[in-house]
Amino acid sequence: QQVDIDRVITAAIDQNRVTADAQRIQLVSGGDRRTRVWGDEAMLVSAVHNLIANAIQYSVAPARVGIGVSQRDDVVEIAVTDQGIGIPEEELDRVFERFFRVDQARARATGGTGLGLSIVKHVAQNHGGDVRVWSQPGRGSTFTIRIPRVVDEPSAAPQPVKARA
Ligand code: ATP
Numbered sequence: 001q002q003v004d005i006d007r008v009i010t011a012a013i014d015q016n017r018v019t020a021d022a023q024r025i026q027l028v029s030g031g032d033r034r035t036r037v038w039g040d041e042a043m044l045v046s047a048v049h050n051l052i053a054n055a056i057q058y059s060v061a062p063a064r065v066g067i068g069v070s071q072r073d074d075v076v077e078i079a080v081t082d083q084g085i086g087i088p089e090e091e092l093d094r095v096f097e098r099f100f101r102v103d104q105a106r107a108r109a110t111g112g113t114g115l116g117l118s119i120v121k122h123v124a125q126n127h128g129g130d131v132r133v134w135s136q137p138g139r140g141s142t143f144t145i146r147i148p149r150v151v152d153e154p155s156a157a158p159q160p161v162k163a164r165a
């Protein structure tokens with residue numbers, strides 16, 4: 001089934017709006033969202049939702065969280081950026097593991113199970129894509145989901161038939 005990326009982003013942002021307001025985090029979105037992918041809308045919403053929820057949870061208010069969409073060739077990239085606490089380099093590989101949380105003591109204080117990012121990874125992979133992270137402690141993090149998008153073939157439109165001489 002074809003899923004509209006604009007609907008996915010809008011729903012994921014809406015789901016985080018109340019928390020963001022309460023924690024004085026501004027959600028800022030940009031980019032061209034007019035594209036579609038093959039897959040499951042609810043799964044994609046939950047993946048983007050998880051990334052935004054993390055970005056809010058691991059920010060220090062007041063702050064901004066960016067949700068950007070970009071398209072290149074046959075992939076759509078959804079990037080969620082925060083200016084939060086970041087992740088130490090030696091932990092970066094592990095954040096997508098189930099139940100893994102950076103600094104267990106600190107993580108316990110903020111609640112959560114450590115499942116969010118493993119779900120994001122599964123959803124991205126189930127859609128033929130992947131998720132990547134860039135992060136620096138004290139500076140922030142960017143999580144990027146890349147998924148193949150539906151590319152409309154111009155040649156699929158009916159072509160005028162030339163009469164033979
Ligand atoms: P939950 O299951 O409720 O999502 P969680 O947020 O702890 O719990 P994940 O979303 O899987 O679990 O994230 C795993 C760990 O990666 C987090 O505990 C946190 O230490 C780190 N992390 C994830 N996102 C960020 C972020 N945007 N900035 C800093 N650290 C992050």
Ligand code: MG
Pocket residue numbers: 050053054112115116117
């Ligand atoms: Mg989480």
